[in-house]
Amino acid sequence: MSVGMVGAGQLARMTHSAAIDLAIDLVVLARSEDDPAVRAGARCLIGEPDDPQALARLAAEVDVVTFDHELVPNDMAVALTEAGHQVRPGARALHAAQDKLVGRNAFARAGLPVPDFAGIDRDPAAEVVRFGDERGWPVVIKSRSGGYDGRGVAIAAGPDEVSTAIASLPSSLLLAECYVPWVQEVAVVGARSPSGDWVVYPPVATSQVDGICHELVMPAALAPPVAGRVQELARTIAEALDATGVIAVEFFVTAADAVVVNEIALRPHNSGHATIEAAATSQFHNHLRAVLDWPLGDTTLRAPVAATVNVLGAADGSDPARLLPQALTVTGTSIHLYGKAAAPGRKLGHVTSLGSDPEETLARARRATALLTGQPTPP
Amino acid sequence: MSVGMVGAGQLARMTHSAAIDLAIDLVVLARSEDDPAVRAGARCLIGEPDDPQALARLAAEVDVVTFDHELVPNDMAVALTEAGHQVRPGARALHAAQDKLVGRNAFARAGLPVPDFAGIDRDPAAEVVRFGDERGWPVVIKSRSGGYDGRGVAIAAGPDEVSTAIASLPSSLLLAECYVPWVQEVAVVGARSPSGDWVVYPPVATSQVDGICHELVMPAALAPPVAGRVQELARTIAEALDATGVIAVEFFVTAADAVVVNEIALRPHNSGHATIEAAATSQFHNHLRAVLDWPLGDTTLRAPVAATVNVLGAADGSDPARLLPQALTVTGTSIHLYGKAAAPGRKLGHVTSLGSDPEETLARARRATALLTGQPTPP
Numbered sequence: 081m082s083v084g085m086v087g088a089g090q091l092a093r094m095t096h097s098a099a100i101d102l103a104i105d106l107v108v109l110a111r112s113e114d115d116p117a118v119r120a121g122a123r124c125l126i127g128e129p130d131d132p133q134a135l136a137r138l139a140a141e142v143d144v145v146t147f148d149h150e151l152v153p154n155d156m157a158v159a160l161t162e163a164g165h166q167v168r169p170g171a172r173a174l175h176a177a178q179d180k181l182v183g184r185n186a187f188a189r190a191g192l193p194v195p196d197f198a199g200i201d202r203d204p205a206a207e208v209v210r211f212g213d214e215r216g217w218p219v220v221i222k223s224r225s226g227g228y229d230g231r232g233v234a235i236a237a238g239p240d241e242v243s244t245a246i247a248s249l250p251s252s253l254l255l256a257e258c259y260v261p262w263v264q265e266v267a268v269v270g271a272r273s274p275s276g277d278w279v280v281y282p283p284v285a286t287s288q289v290d291g292i293c294h295e296l297v298m299p300a301a302l303a304p305p306v307a308g309r310v311q312e313l314a315r316t317i318a319e320a321l322d323a324t325g326v327i328a329v330e331f332f333v334t335a336a337d338a339v340v341v342n343e344i345a346l347r348p349h350n351s352g353h354a355t356i357e358a359a360a361t362s363q364f365h366n367h368l369r370a371v372l373d374w375p376l377g378d379t380t381l382r383a384p385v386a387a388t389v390n391v392l393g394a395a396d397g398s399d400p401a402r403l404l405p406q407a408l409t410v411t412g413t414s415i416h417l418y419g420k421a422a423a424p425g426r427k428l429g430h431v432t433s434l435g436s437d438p439e440e441t442l443a444r445a446r447r448a449t450a451l452l453t454g455q456p457t458p459p
Numbered sequence: 460m461s462v463g464m465v466g467a468g469q470l471a472r473m474t475h476s477a478a479i480d481l482a483i484d485l486v487v488l489a490r491s492e493d494d495p496a497v498r499a500g501a502r503c504l505i506g507e508p509d510d511p512q513a514l515a516r517l518a519a520e521v522d523v524v525t526f527d528h529e530l531v532p533n534d535m536a537v538a539l540t541e542a543g544h545q546v547r548p549g550a551r552a553l554h555a556a557q558d559k560l561v562g563r564n565a566f567a568r569a570g571l572p573v574p575d576f577a578g579i580d581r582d583p584a585a586e587v588v589r590f591g592d593e594r595g596w597p598v599v600i601k602s603r604s605g606g607y608d609g610r611g612v613a614i615a616a617g618p619d620e621v622s623t624a625i626a627s628l629p630s631s632l633l634l635a636e637c638y639v640p641w642v643q644e645v646a647v648v649g650a651r652s653p654s655g656d657w658v659v660y661p662p663v664a665t666s667q668v669d670g671i672c673h674e675l676v677m678p679a680a681l682a683p684p685v686a687g688r689v690q691e692l693a694r695t696i697a698e699a700l701d702a703t704g705v706i707a708v709e710f711f712v713t714a715a716d717a718v719v720v721n722e723i724a725l726r727p728h729n730s731g732h733a734t735i736e737a738a739a740t741s742q743f744h745n746h747l748r749a750v751l752d753w754p755l756g757d758t759t760l761r762a763p764v765a766a767t768v769n770v771l772g773a774a775d776g777s778d779p780a781r782l783l784p785q786a787l788t789v790t791g792t793s794i795h796l797y798g799k800a801a802a803p804g805r806k807l808g809h810v811t812s813l814g815s816d817p818e819e820t821l822a823r824a825r826r827a828t829a830l831l832t833g834q835p836t837p838p
Contacts, residue, residue, distance in 0.1 A: 081780075097476050100499040103780050103796035103808075120479040121500020360791055360813075375787040382761050382813065401460075401482050408754045412739055417482035429482075434739075434761065 081372055082107060084138040086129050087148035088115035088122065090418040090427065091348045091364075094356070095148070096122040098364035104372070108148075109138045117148075119419040132156050139165040146325055146371045147347050150178045150225070168274065168371040169346040173321040177346045181224045181255045190320040192313060193340050195220070200254035204246050209239045211256040218259040223251035235259065260340050262332035266300045267351035268314040269328045271366040271376055278318065279366060279376040280311045281359060284351045286330070289392075292425070295446075296388040297438050298354050298381070306337050317344060326367040328352060350390070354432045355379070357414050358386035383434035387442040389449040391429035393422045398454035400428050407431075407451040413444055415452070460751055461486060463517040465508050466527035467494035467501065469797040469806065470727045470743075473735070474527070475501040477743035483751070487527075488517045496527075498798040511535050518544040525704055525750045526726055529557045529604070547653065547750040548725040552700040556725045560603045560634045569699040571692060572719050574599070579633035583625050588618045590635040597638040602630035614638065639719050641711035645679045646730035647693040648707045650745040650755055657697065658745060658755040659690045660738060663730045665709070668771075671804070674825075675767040676817050677733050677760070685716050696723060705746040707731060729769070733811045734758070736793050737765035762813035766821040768828040770808035772801045777833035779807050786810075786830040792823055794831070 127134025361377025506513025740756025
């Protein structure tokens with residue numbers, strides 16, 4: 081069987097590794113031969129994700145088309161399906177991940193807990209101010225599409241911050257939301273097949289730095305009913321959208337243990353990287369199995385706790401590949417580099433460690449990450 | 460850093476997966492673009508492993524040359540070294556794995572326990588009969604080189620079986636050995652770097668069917684002093700040969716818990732496949748780290764027991780890739796297919812399972828393997 085993946089970043093790179101295990105023929109649609117998945121040896125077509133001809137060429141070569149990002153225009157996903165190709169996740173599900181307003185509306189219709197929100201239309205500043213005055217401040221203003229790694233989100237504490245916040249956003253199509261006073265951010269990664277099979281990994285505690293996902297601990301320290309609730313909500317969302325493949329749902333947890341749906345992604349996700357080492361089946365294997373409608377794999381953890389720390393490019397442009405021998409002195413860590421050119425703040429890799437104590441396990445991954453980026457090593 | 464690997468079979472394929480994690484540029488010398496490592500996307504040069512020009516082209520492209528088999532003529536490995544290339548393992552160590560008589564002599568000189576043996580020279584049948592009459596029957600007759608997966612080994616129970624046994628062997632350069640009355644075969648996989656760092660995995664119990672390694676359980680059920688002894692012997696051999704990279708040593712264990720060195724390989728080995736899932740660092744990662752003289756990785760097991768069953772091509776030519784969806788119903792197994800065309804008896808993949816009870820763990824891997832090869836599933 082062959083799978084076509086639109087995009088050739090690190091998610092496609094790690095999907096390629098899983099495809100090797102199962103002798104699945106993976107073809108990626110890459111922008112460049114320097115893309116991480118192509119450098120890992122994935123067979124590629126070169127083309128843009130919003131070029132209908134490139135998408136058609138990819139779809140013609142494979143049994144199933146899937147995605148490592150959300151940048152395919154939704155009408156092109158619809159067109160692929162109408163041309164008779166298997167597109168997983170399907171265009172409708174994809175839409176909820178591509179356009180945050182579409183997603184929010186779908187979740188609200190399904191009765192899911194979302195922040196109070198409103199689409200922003202012709203007169204953004206005035207509409208956001210009115211939203212804040214009516215529903216309360218601060219207001220979170222988001223680009224409806226194209227945001228990732230902290231781009232596309234701004235917070236206005238009051239009316240006088242609205243214009244600056246809007247000006248910082250890359251897109252003019254916006255969404256306003258009430259700020260959720262969360263005490264913990266968690267993510268749930270699951271996988272759903274066209275036959276309706278569902279598997280889910282334990283919730284992950286995520287921490288962001290400047291909006292970029294930075295550290296993850298699996299399982300998150302949640303009261304068991306909360307852990308069960310977020311896992312069930314992830315399933316409900318997957319079913320409501322008829323999503324196929326991996327789905328990642330990010331939640332806010334409040335001091336009162338209320339949970340609110342934040343973002344979703346319909347693809348393997350940074351929150352699930354630890355599953356490579358920590359779970360019986362990785363999210364990348366389960367994504368391939370799901371989009372091929374094969375039986376899904378066991379999500380049981382092999383260790384009490386797993387921690388992942390992202391390797392973000394250092395300010396001085398240090399190349400983690402050159403610092404690898406030092407970082408490999410930290411025993412009990414698994415280093416993944418994505419084969420990207422180093423640049424400040426760029427996600428260049430990640431480090432996963434397994435252990436029994438969350439603090440010690442996270443500290444080990446942090447030490448290796450610090451060595452990879454030429455930073456002082458934490459204790 | 461870049462590593463050149465002579466050979467592009469399944470060992471090179473799995474080494475490529477490890478190279479992806481560490482963003483190491485792996486280049487394989489492949490006979491064909493259909494070779495397993497090339498199908499997995501490893502960058503390749505096409506050439507024969509006994510073509511000095513092909514070897515020189517590979518060496519010119521990379522920082523270090525290593526091997527996925529023993530088929531490079533030793534003088535060519537010497538020539539690469541003399542031309543200034545880093546060859547790991549070095550030619551002298553490689554010789555002991557390439558020519559069983561060279562190996563036996565080296566081990567005997569180092570005071571290691573080996574079966575009583577003799578090189579066979581001009582008059583094979585007469586010399587083997589004399590060897591058996593003097594040292595005892597049965598006699599094991601081996602091709603000094605080129606044997607693998609049971610080829611190159613024959614047993615003569617008495618003088619009248621010698622001619623037939625010799626006729627069955629592929630090479631005319633032979634070695635005779637006393638048969639060791641073993642009760643268990645075990646293998647030890649370790650890795651040694653040029654700096655002298657050494658790591659070793661727990662011993663593995665191996666079982667062969669028709670001379671082909673078929674099932675492996677790690678750790679082998681050995682008395683602790685025996686386990687420690689075979690691990691120490693593996694280290695002694697690696698140091699005596701000044702070997703670098705992964706070394707696998709196969710041992711016979713007798714009823715009295717005596718251990719005798721059988722074969723060695725200076726490369727990742729079938730006995731170590733379970734380390735992909737079962738160990739903190741796989742043998743493929745450690746091979747790369749060792750040949751690059753980087754710090755070696757933790758060999759601790761992540762589960763009490765790991766079992767591996769090889770997927771050997773069924774007599775009817777069933778293709779495991781087509782039977783994968785059925786086999787994936789067996790939870791708690793990790794399937795690896797090598798991307799080879801199915802042929803009876805051919806090693807097409809392997810299945811590893813982790814667990815706590817050796818019998819149950821092995822049974823799970825056997826069930827998935829049976830489903831992959833269209834055989835009746837064992838209980």
